[in-house]
Amino acid sequence: MSELRFSLADVAGVRLAVSPVNETVMSMWALADPVRYPVHLPWIDRARVTLRRPEVATRVRPLTELTWRGCPLPDFLTPAARPNVEMAEQLDQIAATPPAVVVRDLMATTPRRPLSPFGLALLADPRGLLPQLVDAVRVWYDEAIAPDWPRMRALLDADVTYRAAQLAESGAGRFFGQLHPSLRWLGDRLVSDDPFERDFDLRGRGLALNPTVFTDRRVLWNLLEDSLPAGAYPVRAVGTLWEAATPPPGDPLARVLGPGRAALLHLLDSAVTTTDLARLTGMSAGNVSQHLTALHAAGLVARCRVGRHVLYRNTDVGAALLRAPRGV
Structure with missing residues (x-):
């Protein structure tokens, strides 16, 4: 610990x-x-x-x-x-x-x-x-x-945007508690359930946190007295990393919404930006923005501003539409 x-x-x-x-x-x-x-x-x-x-x-x-x-x-x-x-x-x-x-x-x-x-x-x-x-x-x-890298970067950037909003809205205690199951915030210190047995005072230097797709089980610490302290933690939604950024073959939603909008809907189970979606799908940012505007107007996508970023995510209606059995 x-x-x-x-x-x-x-x-x-x-x-x-x-x-x-x-x-x-x-x-x-x-x-x-x-x-x-x-x-x-x-x-x-x-x-x-x-x-x-x-x-x-x-x-x-x-x-x-x-x-x-x-x-x-x-x-x-x-x-x-x-x-x-x-x-x-x-x-x-x-x-x-x-x-x-x-x-x-x-x-x-x-x-x-x-x-x-x-x-x-x-x-x-x-x-x-x-x-x-x-x-x-x-x-x-x-x-x-x-x-x-564009695919990896989109996932990592989306995580950074999500976590930054969480930190700003909820404070350090809830932020660290939700960053990884192995972490606990105890008011003035962070306890990490790991085998490294480190006792480290940050001494006013802050802490850099870097999401990574190749860390799976715990937060890895880089804690030295002569460099910026850092931790690498598992990125959210890593299971979507290698999914094709297109609707499944024969997806009825693609026939109703169009393949571009259906692809976006499938990617919006977590909050992401227009830039992230453009990287994931290969569409231009302009096309992504147009599709998101239509999905938002239909009540399938919600949006909120966090600092300089606008985050998009499926509404309950959009999520239900993805889960609905086809052919019924």
Whole structure:
């Protein structure tokens, strides 16, 4: 069990953001243990084909060795993400990691599992071999993550928007209580039911929270005295990630509403923005907006404004329409 101690400044400093590096690095867990990640089998099948290409396998090997089944991650490899951070910026951040920090973070993983051959080599020469690791992360992102990144990003952005609204409306206690079943808010500290046994004072630095599609069972903490504290938590609705953004074949709703509006209705079981829906469906933002206006006028979709964002979600009528048996 871990405890994170908060001041008022820390509560005010909680922020949510998407981390491209987290998805790239943690995706290796799904590749190594597909039985644990059945929801990602469509991606795993494609990724395995990619990794069998010799030119990819050779360049990605440093990352593979540091993230293979059961390997705890060195903290420098998953830096806290700030809002709107891009992959290139995070790669630069990893590349700038001081050698002493690389050594410290690698050594912190050894009580649970010995280092791999590349891990041992990196421990001996962090300055010389860190560029190889950064290149491995970049190549894996380009080859295995980037083709599906718009789909992943839409799901992650929708979660950030939803959680930010929840935090603003409900406060820290309810927010953390609903973030994950393993978390409990006790007034001035967050208790995490995990095996890590950390007792950490945020000391006014706040906390970065990053949703991820490849974390399944608990919140993973990156808690260091010399970097921004962070937690990676399982994203909502991950089961919809690899669903086709089209109505099921022969769906009568598509014949009545049109395929575009039917597709949107199928995706609106959680609150999302027009931008999110455009990424998921491949439609233009203008087309999505037109369809949503029609669905809203028909009472099938509700909308609300949260800060700069307008969120859309099925009404009870829209949800009932999706659940209604066909042919009755």
